[in-house]
Amino acid sequence: DWTMGAYREEAIRKIREQVGDQKVICGLSGGVDSSVAAVLIHEAIGDQLTCVFVDHGLLRLGEAEQVVTMFRDHYNMPLIHADESDLFLNALEGVSDPEVKRKTIGRLFIEVFEKHAKSVGGATFLAQGTLYPDVIESVSFSGGPSVTIKSHHNVGGLPEKMGMKLVEPLRELFKDEVRALGRELGLPQSFIGRHPFPGPGLAIRCPGEITRDKLEILRRADAVYIDQIRKHGLYDEIWQAFAALLPMRTVGVMGDGRTYDYALALRAVTSVDGMTADYYPFTHDFLGETATRIINEVQGVNRVFYDCTSKPPGTIELE
Numbered sequence: 001d002w003t004m005g006a007y008r009e010e011a012i013r014k015i016r017e018q019v020g021d022q023k024v025i026c027g028l029s030g031g032v033d034s035s036v037a038a039v040l041i042h043e044a045i046g047d048q049l050t051c052v053f054v055d056h057g058l059l060r061l062g063e064a065e066q067v068v069t070m071f072r073d074h075y076n077m078p079l080i081h082a083d084e085s086d087l088f089l090n091a092l093e094g095v096s097d098p099e100v101k102r103k104t105i106g107r108l109f110i111e112v113f114e115k116h117a118k119s120v121g122g123a124t125f126l127a128q129g130t131l132y133p134d135v136i137e138s139v140s141f142s143g144g145p146s147v148t149i150k151s152h153h154n155v156g157g158l159p160e161k162m163g164m165k166l167v168e169p170l171r172e173l174f175k176d177e178v179r180a181l182g183r184e185l186g187l188p189q190s191f192i193g194r195h196p197f198p199g200p201g202l203a204i205r206c207p208g209e210i211t212r213d214k215l216e217i218l219r220r221a222d223a224v225y226i227d228q229i230r231k232h233g234l235y236d237e238i239w240q241a242f243a244a245l246l247p248m249r250t251v252g253v254m255g256d257g258r259t260y261d262y263a264l265a266l267r268a269v270t271s272v273d274g275m276t277a278d279y280y281p282f283t284h285d286f287l288g289e290t291a292t293r294i295i296n297e298v299q300g301v302n303r304v305f306y307d308c309t310s311k312p313p314g315t316i317e318l319e
């Protein structure tokens with residue numbers, strides 16, 4: 001793609017010009033955006049870049065291993081695997097308000113990045129995979145009045161608080177363009193095609209109070225759901241799919257016994273840029289089979305709902 005080839009060259013030139021001989025740390029989540037940003041910046045400035053992968057204990061099944069293996073072993077990038085799950089989960093104990101969750105997580109991310117900006121010998125730049133929709137959603141929503149729907153979209157706050165300068169090479173791009181750039185940079189399709197995953201991770205897929213037990217159930221249920229979607233060849237048709245553990249228990253019957261377990265919501269949407277979305281029209285067979293598999297394979301769930309809400313009026317995440 002000649003357009004992306006040109007964009008790549010221009011972006012690399014700008015990064016070199018902006019950064020000079022300073023050190024940069026990049027928050028790497030393993031999502032498409034931060035992965036593309038990291039590979040691009042690494043191409044521009046090599047080992048002046050250190051990636052920081054923060055494991056906040058809110059990741060999906062096997063996710064940390066996948067990301068660390070990919071970037072450390074495959075790309076040979078300097079990468080810090082910051083296992084901070086106790087820090088995050090302890091701070092989130094008893095917190096049920098979505099915005100308080102986001103702010104708590106945001107504050108701790110900053111702490112962890114600050115710590116590692118020092119640990120790499122004084123990084124002055126923080127790199128982020130901010131996209132154009134992140135920039136505009138912070139200003140207005142669907143062209144309406146200026147309302148902040150979710151605080152993650154406040155993209156400006158981080159560097160001031162940290163005293164770091166920002167490198168955001170994807171700030172002008174939409175998601176499909178980031179994917180094209182990723183392909184141009186040779187990232188494997190398995191990474192480029194990954195569904196978006198929010199920074200606060202499973203915290204906002206576990207409405208209400210978060211516990212380690214709930215997270216464990218959610219992780220296992222989500223893995224079964226995604227496995228079903230892959231097995232049916234639907235993964236690439238869907239913008240984003242995930243399970244959310246609802247803050248309610250319901251009565252069920254399994255074998256000879258009564259159960260009193262969590263209800264799970266399944267969500268899947270199609271979208272171009274995440275700003276608007278339609279729920280995905282799974283067949284009833286698929287939904288029935290998936291519900292059965294989850295209830296049989298995941299202890300702690302005895303009921304499964306499918307979320308048929310589009311955006312607007314719903315948002316993609318439940319919180």
Ligand code: XMP
Pocket residue numbers: 102150151152153196197198199200240274275311314315316317318319
């Ligand atoms: P919503 O739920 O606002 O999501 O319709 C739109 C897109 O943004 C992602 N999202 C987040 N990403 N931090 C993030 O990095 C967040 O706090 C956050 N909340 C939502 C969501 O997964 C979807 O792709």
